[in-house]
Amino acid sequence: MLEKIKPCKVMKYFEEISAIPRKPGEEEKIVEYLKQFAIERNLEYYTDNFKNIIIKKEASEGKEKFKPIALQAHTDMICEKIPESKHDFSKDGLELFIQDDFIKAKGTTLGADDGIGVAIILAVLDCEKINAPKLECIFTSEEETTMLGAINLDLSKIESNRIISFDGAKEGKLLVSSAECNEWKGKIDFNIEKADKNGFELIYDNFKGGHSGGNIGDETRGNPIKLAFDVIKKLKNVELSYVEGGSKVNVIPRNIIIKFTSDDKNAEEIIEKEIALQREYYGNEVKIECNKIQKIQKVIDRDSSNRIINFITSFQNGAIKRDKNNNVLQSGNMAKVKTNDANIEIEFSERSNVPEYEREYLKYLDNLIKKYEMKILWNQNLKGVPKREKNVLVDECKKLYKELFNEDLEEIVSQGVVEGGFFVNKKSECEYICIGPNIYDVHSPSERLSINSTIKTWKFIKELLNKM
Numbered sequence: 001m002l003e004k005i006k007p008c009k010v011m012k013y014f015e016e017i018s019a020i021p022r023k024p025g026e027e028e029k030i031v032e033y034l035k036q037f038a039i040e041r042n043l044e045y046y047t048d049n050f051k052n053i054i055i056k057k058e059a060s061e062g063k064e065k066f067k068p069i070a071l072q073a074h075t076d077m078i079c080e081k082i083p084e085s086k087h088d089f090s091k092d093g094l095e096l097f098i099q100d101d102f103i104k105a106k107g108t109t110l111g112a113d114d115g116i117g118v119a120i121i122l123a124v125l126d127c128e129k130i131n132a133p134k135l136e137c138i139f140t141s142e143e144e145t146t147m148l149g150a151i152n153l154d155l156s157k158i159e160s161n162r163i164i165s166f167d168g169a170k171e172g173k174l175l176v177s178s179a180e181c182n183e184w185k186g187k188i189d190f191n192i193e194k195a196d197k198n199g200f201e202l203i204y205d206n207f208k209g210g211h212s213g214g215n216i217g218d219e220t221r222g223n224p225i226k227l228a229f230d231v232i233k234k235l236k237n238v239e240l241s242y243v244e245g246g247s248k249v250n251v252i253p254r255n256i257i258i259k260f261t262s263d264d265k266n267a268e269e270i271i272e273k274e275i276a277l278q279r280e281y282y283g284n285e286v287k288i289e290c291n292k293i294q295k296i297q298k299v300i301d302r303d304s305s306n307r308i309i310n311f312i313t314s315f316q317n318g319a320i321k322r323d324k325n326n327n328v329l330q331s332g333n334m335a336k337v338k339t340n341d342a343n344i345e346i347e348f349s350e351r352s353n354v355p356e357y358e359r360e361y362l363k364y365l366d367n368l369i370k371k372y373e374m375k376i377l378w379n380q381n382l383k384g385v386p387k388r389e390k391n392v393l394v395d396e397c398k399k400l401y402k403e404l405f406n407e408d409l410e411e412i413v414s415q416g417v418v419e420g421g422f423f424v425n426k427k428s429e430c431e432y433i434c435i436g437p438n439i440y441d442v443h444s445p446s447e448r449l450s451i452n453s454t455i456k457t458w459k460f461i462k463e464l465l466n467k468m
């Protein structure tokens with residue numbers, strides 16, 4: 001069906017790939033397909049134990065002396081469907097259809113993220129008209145969940161010092177840097193004491209939330225955990241009783257409930273004043289409420305209550321550093337808090353595009369952890385692509401884009417985590433960029449791929465390889 005529309009080869013492969021189930025962790029079938037692709041064309045290939053597959057193609061005639069280049073895409077896709085859909089992502093192929101400029105899938109995600117990347121690379125490998133240096137095509141697994149493929153890819157077997165990834169989803173934009181991300185889950189132990197005091201209940205709800213990488217630059221979203229604790233910090237002699245808010249470490253929280261007592265004579269007045277200011281700033285869509293509660297029976301001892309309050313209010317949150325174009329270069333996210341019988345669990349993260357900012361932050365955070373006697377239960381470090389002073393590949397791309405389309409290719413610095421972070425971490429001299437055609441509503445059943453922007457991306461990559 002798609003073979004009639006341009007760019008024909010890309011569309012042909014996209015349709016073939018879409019017929020193969022590609023759930024994260026179940027990449028066996030797509031790996032087999034890619035293996036057959038290589039065998040049929042007599043191309044060198046190998047796989048590893050992490051469901052990555054690498055296909056290499058020798059340089060075209062006359063390009064033997066040029067440095068090789070790596071092209072990369074992930075083979076798995078997000079599996080979301082509408083409630084009525086009977087689609088089985090482990091067994092069924094997608095049902096594609098065309099609507100205006102878009103390719104869509106019936107009732108499910110389209111998997112253009114990153115199936116179109118795979119298709120573009122296959123079309124490159126199959127195109128006689130491209131006069132390219134040696135190509136090393138890397139297809140990775142489980143990008144959407146664990147980054148298993150990227151984390152474990154053996155880059156010592158890749159000669160290229162330049163990697164072009166096709167997971168961009170925004171035509172006309174060039175991702176040049178992604179964040180290194182640190183995530184933690186910690187706990188602060190406490191003793192429970194009997195009480196018989198009146199107190200308060202702070203309720204925050206319906207904040208916008210969002211992704212802690214993609215949305216952290218938007219100050220209007222607010223962080224209810226931080227906001228509620230900022231209010232409590234203003235009161236004297238607080239004993240917390242119950243705290244619960246947030247959902248996941250990589251999500252900006254949308255809600256919190258805190259129950260507590262305070263001996264502060266002016267507590268009520270202070271709370272009302274503070275939350276009135278917050279309501280004014282965050283508007284009517286959010287809920288910020290304070291209720292009085294009678295006879296709280298159990299409280300967290302005062303010293304531990306203070307350590308919890310001080311840790312959360314001292315935590316550096318939201319966009320911390322930006323560049324001159326207002327891109328966020330560093331951020332923090334106080335993500336989740338939950339009291340148990342004898343401790344409170346706190347989840348939080350930090351993201352930096354500049355290694356020096358990260359070092360400073362970690363030093364500051366380490367002090368907080370020690371000072372307020374937090375025990376770290378779990379932590380994870382996801383690698384980033386630091387912003388480079390000089391990137392020849394970026395310069396080449398920008399020049400060519402202008403020549404071809406008379407438009408500027410916009411550089412993107414992302415707070416998100418991309419597979420490239422793990423590549424550059426293993427090979428620091430490696431130049432990395434990420435591009436791709438426009439895909440809208442990624443990760444949802446409304447996902448759709450723009451045909452026109454696929455044509456543009458294809459033209460661009462063809463010319464880029466020809467010029468190299």
Ligand SMILES: [Zn+2]
Nearest residue numbers: 113114143167
């Ligand atoms: Zn993707």
